[in-house]
Amino acid sequence: MRLRMGVAYDGTGFSGWAVQPDRRSVAGVLGEALGRLFREYDGLTVAGRTDAGVHATGQVCHVDVPDDAWVRVASARGAAAPDPTVAVRRLAGVLPPDVRVHAVTPVDPRFDARFSAFRRRYEYRITDDPAGPTPLRRYDTLGWPRTLDTAAMADAARGLLGEHDFAAYCRRKDNATTIRELQRLDVVRGDVITVSVAADAFCQAMVRSLVGALLAVGEGRRTVPWPGGLLTRTERASEVTVAPAHGLSLVGVDYPTDPAEWAARDAATRRRRDET
Structure with a gap:
């Protein structure tokens, strides 16, 4: 039985998603909870590994569990059939308060949380209010000490859209491509400044590097064309x-609605990465 899970977490107390020796990770905590409930599971796969301190409200992962274990965990006493809500409630009972599984759905085994996705969506919150972030949002909002020109940031963002080699904005990994299709990069001022980012996939530190470049434009240290000009680089830009x-x-991961498209998306994604 393959289960798709929607996961949210406060990244403050974690060393990222991936399991690391002697460090608290989201995958480690979630895996421990799954083991307690299902006793055995296989293939905990995530849509996008987040770095230490990064949060999630719309993370997606999948896991394979024995059929009989699913029936046992998801069935209320006297119920005729398993109820995913029961599984969600039981996971809440064994997870710490900074991680929550808010949805559990049995899916076709062709679904792959990582390779079936066609878009990942992030948001970065900033305030340039002299008082800093409000106390209840201090863990998910960056306080910036200088006033930011959000119109200039938005203009600079438009120069980064499309498919490019984002090597200047990525921490390079051996045998990994830095070519990505940046589908959205918006800068909007409301109660806080929100940078909304969407792409087919992201390489390590890419979103935070894009935000870093826009901040430099927003406070006037760099010109509007500067972030787009870095796309000619073939290595990480130290500046x-x-x-x-x-x-x-x-904040979200998007998938084809038709399960028949999952396998096709999976094959296309794997082939593109293998070719690079």
């Missing part, structure tokens, strides 16, 4: 500052 992790949240 780009990586914005702090705590302002960033993964």
